[in-house]
Amino acid sequence: MWMNATNTTSVRGDTEARRRGILDAAAAILDVGGYAALTIRSVAKEAGMSPGLIYQYFVDKRDIFAALLFESQQELTAFIAELPRNQGISALIAAIVPETTKQWARVGHVASVWRTTEDASNSDGQAVQDLRHSTEAQFAELRTALEDAAGAQGLSLREGPSLIPFVWAGLMGLADTIVNNWAQDLDPTEYITYSADGLARAITH
Template sequence: MKESSTKSAYGDAEARRRMTLDAAAALLDEGGYAALTIRSVAQRSGTSTGLIYQYFADKQEIFIALLIESQIESTAFVEALPRDQGVAALIAAVIPQSVRQWARVGRLTPTWSTVEGDARYDRASVVELRETSRRYDEALHAALIEAAAKESRPLREDPALLRFVVSGVIGVSETLVNNWAPHLDPSDLVAFAADSITRGISAPGATGHSV
């Protein structure tokens, strides 16, 4: 009987935490980082501020939890992608996932950094966030190498390679989320960006071919 009660309580706690994060994500989408307060999250999720404080110390912890969740989801997505279509196809598949995560929470990271300043680095949750970011980088780098090997495409040996790819993907994601190129078909922009990034990280003279 005791074990059953424990499981029930744990399930309820997880459900309440999920409701809190979903409410926070909706508020961020509607009003940006300024709209995220403990009171507004409580109202949106239909719970009390006291209950939310049981799971999150403040609104920063809620936002960081969303960022961590975003990184974990993106890592799992990249790890599951097929490698046999080559680098450009891999990047073209990564961009829509990046768009989803950028629209949900990523686009507000610069605002969070500006508003909260250096104090955000004092948090243990930020250490966890850095670790999840590192895992995503590792997963994406491994996927690029494996996809390149599948099409016999030599990549540049440069420490800037991964940052170049990530920056390019984020740039396209930001453009699509903000609709900065309404005259372009999104799929055409994704395909062009994926091809351009691939050429940018390929060794000079490399063309690549399926094996």
């Protein structure tokens, strides 16, 4: 019994380690060559595995990318959930920026290419299915945080279907600017504060 339990733990650990290795290899490829460079063969080479082994974990390359984005969204959702809400909405948005910038740098900058070129919305892969739920959870947590932070200031959100997409677009624009150093003459902290203030004013009354 002890040997069986040990073997089971070992197999599970090996499985998780291989999956982690695949995702890390994919992230490295995306960073250098973008989504076009991401193939099962390139991931296998980067990870030091056979293509057949990759297929045991993922349906195709879009499934791999979906898993990376899913993982990143889960991390962001957990991060937002832990942020204090009592310092106001501008402070909340500014506090979110480092994590959304991390997400954008890792996978977000090629997400639109993935969705467009792969018609990812029609994929039946488990990773893509999980991603849909993860996206909903991420945006729900963001909305809750914004509501709480606005309430702490005695403000209300300007409700409407465009609210979260507008905030998200602002956060992604900030991430793009920071990662690519488009505003190199500006102090990053001052730029984030200014942008967060602008977003906060735009979505509250």
